[in-house]
Each structure stands twice: as structure tokens, then as C-alpha cells.
Amino acid sequence: xxxxxxxxxxxxxxxxxxxxxxxxxxxxxxxxxxxxxxxxxxxxxxxxxxxxxxxxxxxxxxxxxxxxxxxxxxxxxxxxxxxxxxxxxxxxxxxxxxxxxxxxxxxxxxxxxxxxxxxxxxxxxxxxxxxxxxxxxxxxxxxxxxxxxxxxxxxxxxxxxxxxxxxxxxxxxxxxxxxxxxxxxxxxxxxxxxxxxxxxxxxxxxxxxxxxxxxxxxxxxxxxxxxxxxxxxxxxxxxxxxxxxxxxxxxxxxxxxxxxxxxxxxxxxxxxxxxxxxxxxxxxxxxxxxxxxxxxxxxxxxxxxxxxxxxxxxxxxxxxxxxxxxxxxxxxxxxxxxxxxxxxxxxxxxxxxxxxxxxxxxxxxxxxxxxxxxxxxxxxxxxxxxxxxxxxxxxxxxxxxxxxxxxxxxxxxxxxxxxxxxxxxxxxxxxxxxxxxxxxxxxxxxxxxxxxxx
Amino acid sequence: xxxxxxxxxxxxxxxxxxxxxxxxxxxxxxxxxxxxxxxxxxxxxxxxxxxxxxxxxxxxxxxxxxxxxxxxxxxxxxxxxxxxxxxxxxxxxxxxxxxxxxxxxxxxxxxxxxxxxxxxxx
Numbered sequence: 100x101x102x103x104x105x106x107x108x109x110x111x112x113x114x115x116x117x118x119x120x121x122x123x124x125x126x127x128x129x130x131x132x133x134x135x136x137x138x139x140x141x142x143x144x145x146x147x148x149x150x151x152x153x154x155x156x157x158x159x160x161x162x163x164x165x166x167x168x169x170x171x172x173x174x175x176x177x178x179x180x181x182x183x184x185x186x187x188x189x190x191x192x193x194x195x196x197x198x199x200x201x202x203x204x205x206x207x208x209x210x211x212x213x214x215x216x217x218x219x220x221x222x223x224x225x226x227x228x229x230x231x232x233x234x235x236x237x238x239x240x241x242x243x244x245x246x247x248x249x250x251x252x253x254x255x256x257x258x259x260x261x262x263x264x265x266x267x268x269x270x271x272x273x274x275x276x277x278x279x280x281x282x283x284x285x286x287x288x289x290x291x292x293x294x295x296x297x298x299x300x301x302x303x304x305x306x307x308x309x310x311x312x313x314x315x316x317x318x319x320x321x322x323x324x325x326x327x328x329x330x331x332x333x334x335x336x337x338x339x340x341x342x343x344x345x346x347x348x349x350x351x352x353x354x355x356x357x358x359x360x361x362x363x364x365x366x367x368x369x370x371x372x373x374x375x376x377x378x379x380x381x382x383x384x385x386x387x388x389x390x391x392x393x394x395x396x397x398x399x400x401x402x403x404x405x406x407x408x409x410x411x412x413x414x415x416x417x418x419x420x421x422x423x424x425x426x427x428x429x430x431x432x433x434x435x436x437x438x439x440x441x442x443x444x445x446x447x448x449x450x451x452x453x454x455x456x457x458x459x460x461x462x463x464x465x466x467x468x469x470x471x472x473x474x475x476x477x478x479x480x481x482x483x484x485x486x487x488x489x490x491x492x493x494x495x496x497x498x499x500x501x502x503x504x505x506x507x508x509x510x511x512x513x514x515x516x517x518x519x520x521x522x523x524x525x526x527x528x529x530x531x532x533x534x535x536x537x538x539x540x541x542x543x544x545x546x547x548x549x550x551x552x553x
Numbered sequence: 554x555x556x557x558x559x560x561x562x563x564x565x566x567x568x569x570x571x572x573x574x575x576x577x578x579x580x581x582x583x584x585x586x587x588x589x590x591x592x593x594x595x596x597x598x599x600x601x602x603x604x605x606x607x608x609x610x611x612x613x614x615x616x617x618x619x620x621x622x623x624x625x626x627x628x629x630x631x632x633x634x635x636x637x638x639x640x641x642x643x644x645x646x647x648x649x650x651x652x653x654x655x656x657x658x659x660x661x662x663x664x665x666x667x668x669x670x671x672x673x674x675x
Binding site for chain 2: 238
């Protein structure tokens with residue numbers, strides 16, 4: 100049902116709110132009640148003078164009747180409905196509902212947004228409670244101090260003849276531990292408060308690295324233009340120094356330096372201009388680009404992930420991709436499966452802590468080195484989203500006799516507008532078990548906190 | 554003859570309190586405070602009982618115990634594991650790799666003495 104056919108629903112709604120009978124409105128607007136009935140049930144189009152007369156009779160602006168719910172509201176309602184497939188929601192009447200009950204529709208939209216925000220907060224807090232080294236350290240420190248105080252104070256209370264020297268020493272120890280406990284408690288309270296008020300606060304080296312790359316939208320034009328290696332190194336030093344507010348740890352600074360050095364080497368092998376030229380000729384085909392450019396597939400994937408959606412979109416019209424400004428996603432892991440680089444996409448979140456979904460094609464690539472793998476992945480979020488995932492595992496080190504090479508795997512993530520009819524199969528995957536709602540998954544390592552709690 | 558207890562724990566004030574307590578109860582106590590060379594210290598001292606903290610600097614108590622149980626000289630030493638985390642999975646892990654007993658911090662003095670006495674009689 101198109102939007103311009105909903106004017107009738109809005110007229111009916113306004114009339115009912117005012118307690119006006121259909122016959123009265125028909126009389127005031129000089130039309131028959133049966134004709135008004137057809138209009139109100141969206142079976143007759145309405146506009147022009149009749150719309151003005153009805154608006155005047157209802158004492159509302161004509162636009163209130165002709166302009167329905169915003170597209171964003173309708174999209175939100177459909178998204179909310181998609182998250183509850185077990186409910187028989189009348190999707191074909193979404194526009195009708197939003198037009199007749201804009202207040203209720205807005206409330207549903209608001210509640211859904213609030214639920215989403217709360218879910219993210221729960222996931223964030225749950226992650227930190229389980230994996231956060233800072234929290235674990237603080238709790239360990241507190242329990243150590245409590246144990247020492249309890250044991251020492253018991254000795255003082257329960258031991259009858261205790262030498263003065265030992266008494267003094269234990270009093271001193273209790274005093275020390277009490278101070279330590281106070282400081283640990285205050286630090287913990289402060290930390291947890293900041294977590295509640297600023298759930299996205301940067302806290303680990305991985306968070307710092309991700310914040311740095313997000314600030315630069317994963318692209319570094321200065322490095323693209325660098326004259327030589329020394330110039331590139333100076334640019335890298337400057338970029339890291341300018342990000343002192345987020346790159347706090349030396350670990351994060353060192354890792355960013357490694358990533359940017361590799362970025363510079365990649366640019367030498369495949370410039371953005373050359374890459375865009377290739378895409379304009381052959382489309383988004385990393386293997387073909389790698390072959391014609393003479394660079395390895397991992398490098399092509401890294402270079403593709405540095406392109407913005409705005410640069411890619413004009414070249415990929417009607418190619419079936421749902422590109423946003425984010426462009427393409429990328430994950431890199433080492434042979435242990437540890438993620439060493441993450442560029443997430445909307446709808447394809449990457450775990451901040453712990454291991455990722457074992458069903459990713461990335462992990463198949465690790466066990467099948469040098470074979471380019473492709474899968475269409477289906478992610479279940481508020482609504483089902485599909486992504487083309489391309490992966491390759493390549494040696495990180497050159498071959499040497501007697502040495503076992505180290506491998507790393509890349510997975511490029513391409514958001515799909517829809518699944519091609521010719522696609523033989525799609526693989527349902529998740530982000531990580533803790534926040535994955537899929538049931539009966541053979542890859543599940545632990546229960547999901549979303550399965551029943553939310 | 555008094556039993557020899559080796560306490561491996563990184564909190565100095567816990568070391569002092571527990572050492573005092575066990576000494577008063579008739580144990581001979583020696584201590585160590587890091588995980589790096591804990592195995593070598595155990596091998597060298599050959600204690601009758603071992604109290605082993607899980608979270609140690611350098612190496613976790615779980616790793617140390619797993620290695621200890623794999624050695625001929627460490628197979629039979631009764632081990633009391635201490636942890637600041639009381640989760641079931643820690644307790645199960647301790648049992649699986651061969652801990653004799655498991656105790657969660659904070660513990661009472663009576664509790665640790667009683668446990669060690671039971672272990673030394675077993």
C-alpha cells in the first residue's frame with residue numbers, strides 16, 4: 100500500500116478522536132456518507148478542494164491528513180516486527196497503523212530503540228565482568244586485602260599470648276591492608292560508575308586501536324600521498340602522537356604503528372587510484388584484482404577495506420551490494436584464531452573480547468591455506484542480514500627450508516542488498532556465542548546471554 | 554616430627570599471617586611468592602603439604618599444579634589451592650588437574666588449619 104493512499108485512515112482517525120459521526124462529517128463537507136466511508140477506508144483517492152474542506156471541518160492542517168508517518172518510522176516498525184517472527188504481525192498494515200496511531204507507533208519505535216540500547220549495555224557489562232583484566236585485577240586485589248585483614252585480625256583476637264613484636268607487626272599489616280582495600284574499593288566504584296555512564300569508554304589496547312581507526316574511518320590519505328618510507332614513518336609518528344588521547348597504552352601505540360606501516364607498504368603495491376580503476380573494470384572481484392595487479396589477495400582485501408562507501412558506490416551500481424559510508428568490513432586473524440585487525444560493519448559486529456563465531460569462513464581458511472573461500476553469511480540481529488564473506492589464509496613469512504611458515508587469514512565482508520536467487524546456500528553465523536541468539540548451533544561454546552535473559 | 558608446609562602466595566601480609574598461624578599450630582613453614590620458579594622451589598624443598606595460590610605473578614597456580622602432577626617427585630604432594638574466585642569452573646579445574654583441596658578467599662584461620670590438619674592425616 101503506497102503512502103498517498105493512507106489519507107483516508109488519517110481522516111477516520113481524526114474524526115473518531117473528535118467523536119464526530121461519519122454522517123456529520125459527510126454533511127459538513129457536502130459529500131455522501133457512503134463516499135466518505137470509501138475515502139476513510141482508503142478505497143478512493145482524495146486531494147484538492149475536498150481535502151481542504153475535510154481538513155477545515157476537522158479543524159486540522161491539510162498536511163496533517165495528507166502527510167503520513169515518516170519513512171524512518173515505518174522502517175523502524177518493520178525492523179521491530181522482523182525481530183519477532185513468531186508473532187503474527189500484520190506487516191501489510193504497517194503504514195495504516197502508523198497513519199492512524201502515530202503516537203503508539205512512535206512509542207513502539209522509542210521502546211525498541213531503548214531495548215536495543217539496554218541490550219548493548221548488558222552485553223558490554225557482561226563482557227567486562229567476564230573478560231576485563233582491569234576488573235579482575237581490582238577484585239583480586241580487594242579479596243587479597245580482605246583475606247589478609249581477616250586472617251591477621253583473627254590472630255590478634257584469638258591468640259592469647261602474642262609477643263609485642265608480632266602484635267605491632269600485625270597491627271601495621273592491618274593498617275596497610277585497610278588502606279589498600281579503601282583505595283581498591285574507591286577505584287572499583289569509580290571504574291564501574293564510568294562504565295555505566297560511558298559504556299563505550301576506551302579501556303583496552305584493542306579498544307584503543309579500534310577507536311583510532313574509527314576516528315580515521317580506516318583510511319589515511321596522508322600515507323597514500325607519502326613521498327618515501329621516511330616520510331611515511333614521520334606521518335605515522337605524527338598520527339600516533341596526535342591520537343594521544345585515545346592511544347594511551349604502549350601496546351596499542353605499537354600495534355597501530357605496525358598496522359600503519361603495513362598500510363604504507365600496501366599503498367606502494369596497490370594505490371587507491373589503481374584499485375578504483377580495477378574495480379571500475381572488473382567489479383568487486385578481489386581475486387581478479389590480485390591477479391591483474393600482481394599482489395596477494397590479503398593485500399587486496401586490506402586495500403579494499405580502506406576505501407569508503409562513497410568511493411565504491413558509484414562503481415558498483417546495481418551490483419547487489421548494500422554499501423553505506425562504512426564501505427567494506429575486514430577481519431584478520433593469526434594461526435591461533437586471534438583477531439589481529441577488525442573493521443566491523445553495521446549488522447556484522449565483531450567481538451570485542453573473547454573468540455568469534457567458529458562458523459566464519461575465516462576459520463575455514465585457516466585450515467585450508469592458500470585456497471580462496473567464499474560464503475554468503477546470514478546474521479540474525481533485529482532482522483536477518485546477508486553478507487558475502489571472502490577469505491584466504493596466506494603465509495606471513497617467506498618459505499624457508501626446515502621452517503614451518505606462520506599463516507594469517509583475511510576475511511573481507513561485503514554487505515548484500517539481497518541474496519541472489521542462484522545462491523546455492525547461505526550459512527547462518529553469529530558474532531560470538533555470548534551474544535548469538537541462534538539455537539541448536541553445533542559451534543556453540545557457551546550459552547547466549549540473549550537467549551532467555553532478554 | 555612437624556610437617557613441612559610450603560606456602561606459595563604473592564600477598565605478603567597473607568604470607569605473614571598464615572605462616573604465623575601454621576607455625577603456632579606446629580607446622581614447619583617455608584614460603585615463596587612468585588610463579589616463575591615455583592616448580593623448582595617445590596622440587597628443592599620437597600614439602601609434606603603445599604598451599605598454592607591460583608593467581609601468581611609469572612605463572613598461574615593451575616599451570617604449576619598441572620606440571621607438578623606430571624613429575625614423579627610431585628605426584629604425591631597434597632595440594633591446597635587458594636583462589637580469589639569461587640566459581641565452580643575454577644573448583645572443577647583444580648580437581649581435574651589434581652588439587653587435594655580447594656579454598657576460596659577470604660577464608661577463616663580455623664578453616665585453613667582444619668583443612669591442613671585433615672590433609673596431613675590423610
